[in-house]
Amino acid sequence: MANLLRHHGVSMSENMAFGLSGALSFAYLPFIRISGQPLISYRMPPKAIIKGMMKPLRARFRFETFADAAAGERRLNELLDQGKLVGMQTSVFWLPYFPPDMRFHFNAHNLLVYGRDGGDYLVSDPVFEQPVRCAAPDLARARFARGVLAPKGLLYYPQSVDCKEVRPEALRQAIRTTARRMLAPVPIVGVRGMRRLAARLEKLPAAEPASLEFIGHIVRMQEEIGTGGAGFRFLYAGFLQEAAHITQLPQLMAFAERLTAIGDDWRRLALAAARMVKGRDAPDPPALARRLRAQADAEASFFRELRAAV
Amino acid sequence: MDLEAVPQEGNATLGGHRKLMYARDAQGRMVGVPSRGWEAEEIVTRHAVEVLEGQAAQAREQASRGLASPLAYWMLQRRMDVALLSQTSGVWQWRVRRHLKPRHFARLPPALLQRYAQALGMDAARLKELP
Numbered sequence: 001m002a003n004l005l006r007h008h009g010v011s012m013s014e015n016m017a018f019g020l021s022g023a024l025s026f027a028y029l030p031f032i033r034i035s036g037q038p039l040i041s042y043r044m045p046p047k048a049i050i051k052g053m054m055k056p057l058r059a060r061f062r063f064e065t066f067a068d069a070a071a072g073e074r075r076l077n078e079l080l081d082q083g084k085l086v087g088m089q090t091s092v093f094w095l096p097y098f099p100p101d102m103r104f105h106f107n108a109h110n111l112l113v114y115g116r117d118g119g120d121y122l123v124s125d126p127v128f129e130q131p132v133r134c135a136a137p138d139l140a141r142a143r144f145a146r147g148v149l150a151p152k153g154l155l156y157y158p159q160s161v162d163c164k165e166v167r168p169e170a171l172r173q174a175i176r177t178t179a180r181r182m183l184a185p186v187p188i189v190g191v192r193g194m195r196r197l198a199a200r201l202e203k204l205p206a207a208e209p210a211s212l213e214f215i216g217h218i219v220r221m222q223e224e225i226g227t228g229g230a231g232f233r234f235l236y237a238g239f240l241q242e243a244a245h246i247t248q249l250p251q252l253m254a255f256a257e258r259l260t261a262i263g264d265d266w267r268r269l270a271l272a273a274a275r276m277v278k279g280r281d282a283p284d285p286p287a288l289a290r291r292l293r294a295q296a297d298a299e300a301s302f303f304r305e306l307r308a309a310v
Numbered sequence: 311m312d313l314e315a316v317p318q319e320g321n322a323t324l325g326g327h328r329k330l331m332y333a334r335d336a337q338g339r340m341v342g343v344p345s346r347g348w349e350a351e352e353i354v355t356r357h358a359v360e361v362l363e364g365q366a367a368q369a370r371e372q373a374s375r376g377l378a379s380p381l382a383y384w385m386l387q388r389r390m391d392v393a394l395l396s397q398t399s400g401v402w403q404w405r406v407r408r409h410l411k412p413r414h415f416a417r418l419p420p421a422l423l424q425r426y427a428q429a430l431g432m433d434a435a436r437l438k439e440l441p
Contacts, residue, residue: 098324238340
């Protein structure tokens with residue numbers, strides 16, 4: 001995301017892009033099933049992140065989806081030939097450069113294509129350090145995978161970016177939006193989503209293998225997707241540090257420190273859960289539920305005070 | 311998380327890649343650091359893969375005894391379930407479920423077989439066999 005904007009002359013760190021777009025979130029969506037498990041997300045969906053970016057930068061983005069793969073590929077080639085960087089949504093399973101153990105049918109993966117070379121596309125994938133290559137038929141497959149959250153070949157690219165600098169007021173607005181969302185009176189998002197997930201976790205029978213699958217799934221949703229649930233807290237802490245300088249609000253530094261501690265606790269929760277999955281500790285869903293509630297309480301008071309501070 | 315706490319435990323499921331993590335440096339700033347992987351992540355990913363591989367192995371065993379069709383094996387081998395195979399191939403779920411039985415699978419018309427093969431990203435001829 002930050003790469004896409006840097007291409008358009010906006011100097012922006014990954015931290016700043018993440019915070020400014022109001023990407024930090026939590027959602028527990030039991031009615032969306034991925035391989036039989038509920039969707040648990042620690043950030044906003046990519047399309048919402050881009051939309052969050054549009055207002056503060058007075059930018060215009062185009063989103064395109066396609067009815068069939070041939071049209072989608074044609075359009076991608078056209079945009080690349082115009083020298084554009086193109087972001088897109090894909091499935092993970094059909095990308096051959098992924099290690100086999102990471103290839104699941106997860107459709108909300110996002111990557112950036114920056115060029116073509118023979119039959120290959122040149123891809124910058126956020127999961128990998130180095131740019132990778134992907135053959136055209138494989139990329140077409142990944143873009144037009146069906147199922148839950150099907151990408152339908154979604155492409156996106158900025159058309160214009162009018163505001164190349166980040167204004168203090170935009171930052172305060174972004175922080176308020178994130179705090180409001182985390183504290184929203186909706187039972188499946190923000191801290192209330194965490195509490196609901198905790199309630200679900202508490203009711204799991206400790207002896208069932210399916211309970212372990214559910215616990216493992218929570219950790220995978222937390223740590224495997226992108227930078228990870230704790231990682232997103234660290235990213236946001238980085239954003240608060242940058243924001244403290246721009247907005248001249250030194251108290252944000254202390255908030256960054258606090259959020260880092262909350263992120264560390266998320267990692268401890270993941271480790272405790274993984275030990276149960278591995279069989280090193282006895283499965284104890286209520287104990288995990290208690291930890292999750294503690295996370296919810298910590299984030300609730302954190303965002304309440306953060307909202308009051310900006 | 312401090313810089314030295316960034317896990318470098320060599321998560322085998324990353325296949326030798328490194329992933330970007332964020333941590334606090336000595337001055338207290340958040341910076342990106344490449345990580346070789348974390349044990350907790352490896353455990354849960356391996357666990358999920360093993361559950362899927364177990365299901366596929368079971369289907370393979372049943373197919374070899376004539377209790378399930380090769381389609382049942384290939385579907386699970388591709389880490390799909392009935393719902394996803396149905397959406398990918400455009401065949402209704404109840405029909406997919408029928409075709410998981412050897413009796414109905416044997417009578418599949420070539421065009422339908424081709425549709426399944428395409429959805430699974432493989433040859434129609436190979437779909438009829440077990441590896």
